Amino acid sequence: MHVVLADVEAPAVEAAAAELRADGLSAVAVPADVSSLESVEALARRAVDAFGAVHLVCNNAGVGATHALAWEGSLAIWEWMIGVNLFGVVHGVRAFLPLLVAQGEGHIVNTASMAGLVAGTSGSTPYTATKYAVVGLSESLALELTMIGSPVRVSVLIPGPVETNLASAIRNWPSHLGPVPAPARADRAGLLPIPSQLRGSLETKMHPSAVAQLVLDGIRADRFWIVTHPAELAQLIGQRTKGLLSEVDGVQ
Numbered sequence: 001m002h003v004v005l006a007d008v009e010a011p012a013v014e015a016a017a018a019e020l021r022a023d024g025l026s027a028v029a030v031p032a033d034v035s036s037l038e039s040v041e042a043l044a045r046r047a048v049d050a051f052g053a054v055h056l057v058c059n060n061a062g063v064g065a066t067h068a069l070a071w072e073g074s075l076a077i078w079e080w081m082i083g084v085n086l087f088g089v090v091h092g093v094r095a096f097l098p099l100l101v102a103q104g105e106g107h108i109v110n111t112a113s114m115a116g117l118v119a120g121t122s123g124s125t126p127y128t129a130t131k132y133a134v135v136g137l138s139e140s141l142a143l144e145l146t147m148i149g150s151p152v153r154v155s156v157l158i159p160g161p162v163e164t165n166l167a168s169a170i171r172n173w174p175s176h177l178g179p180v181p182a183p184a185r186a187d188r189a190g191l192l193p194i195p196s197q198l199r200g201s202l203e204t205k206m207h208p209s210a211v212a213q214l215v216l217d218g219i220r221a222d223r224f225w226i227v228t229h230p231a232e233l234a235q236l237i238g239q240r241t242k243g244l245l246s247e248v249d250g251v252q
C-alpha cells in the first residue's frame with residue numbers, strides 16, 4: 001500500500017513517513033490542519049497527485065484531555081475540539097468521499113472513542129460531545145452510502161485507552177484561538193471516573209500497533225464497529241442502555 005500521512009505537526013509526520021520509506025514503502029508526508037477544509041482539500045489533491053487514487057481514508061486526528069468543567073473552561077476549548085475532532089472528520093468526508101464514490105470502491109475509517117458512546121470515560125464534556133457526533137455522523141454516512149447503492153464502506157473506530165500523546169494534545173493549541181488555556185486543576189484530571197470495577201482493565205493502555213491491527217482486520221471484514229476494549233465497552237453501554245430503557249420500556 002502507498003501511504004499519505006498528514007498531521008499538523010510537520011516534523012513528526014515527516015519522521016513517520018521517513019520510517020515507512022526506510023522499510024521500503026512509498027510514503028508521503030503532508031503537513032495539514034484538519035480543522036481547515038482548504039487544508040484537507042489540498043491534502044486530497046496531494047494524495048491523488050502522488051499516487052493517482054485514494055482507497056482508504058483514516059480520519060484519525062483528534063485532541064482532548066483539557067479536563068476543564070464545561071461551563072468554566074474557555075469557549076475556545078469547545079471551538080478547538082469541535083474544529084479538530086468533528087470538523088476534521090467532516091472535512092475528510094467532504095474532500096475524499098467524492099473520490100471514493102466516483103471510483104466505486106474504498107473505505108473510510110473515522111476515529112471516535114468509548115467517549116462517543118458513554119459519557120464519563122474521558123472526563124471532558126467537549127471531547128465527549130465531539131465523539132458522540134463522530135459516531136452519529138459515521139452511522140448516518142453508512143446509511144447514505146447504502147441508500148445510493150455505493151460499495152464504499154464506513155467504519156467507526158472506538159478506542160479505549162491507548163498509549164499515545166493524547167494527554168499532551170494542548171501542544172497543538174492553535175494561536176488563532178487566543179491564549180493557551182490554563183492547565184486543568186490536578187484534582188480534576190480524573191473527573192468523571194470510569195466505574196471502579198473497570199478501572200483495572202482500562203488502566204493498562206493498549207499499544208497503538210495492536211489498535212492498527214484491529215483496524216486492518218475490521219476493514220478487511222467490512223465491519224462498521226471496530227472496538228479495542230469490547231468487554232469493558234459492553235459493560236459501560238449496558239449500564240447506559242439499561243438507564244434509557246427503564247425510561248422508555250412499556251411506553252408503547
Ligand SMILES: NC(=O)c1ccc[n+]([C@@H]2O[C@H](COP(=O)([O-])OP(=O)(O)OC[C@H]3O[C@@H](n4cnc5c(N)ncnc54)[C@H](O)[C@@H]3O)[C@@H](O)[C@H]2O)c1
Pocket residue numbers: 006007008009012032033034035060061062063064084111112113114158159160161162163164165166167168169172
Ligand atoms: N489515546 C487514547 O487513549 C484514545 C482513546 C480514544 C480515542 N482516541 C482518539 O484517537 C485519535 C488519535 O489520537 P491519539 O490518541 O493517537 O493522540 P496523539 O496526540 O498521539 O495523536 C493525535 C494526532 O493528531 C494530530 N493533530 C492534532 N490537531 C490536528 C489538526 N488540527 N490537524 C491535523 N492533525 C492534528 C496531532 O499532532 C497528533 O499527531 C484521536 O481522534 C483521539 O481522540 C484516543
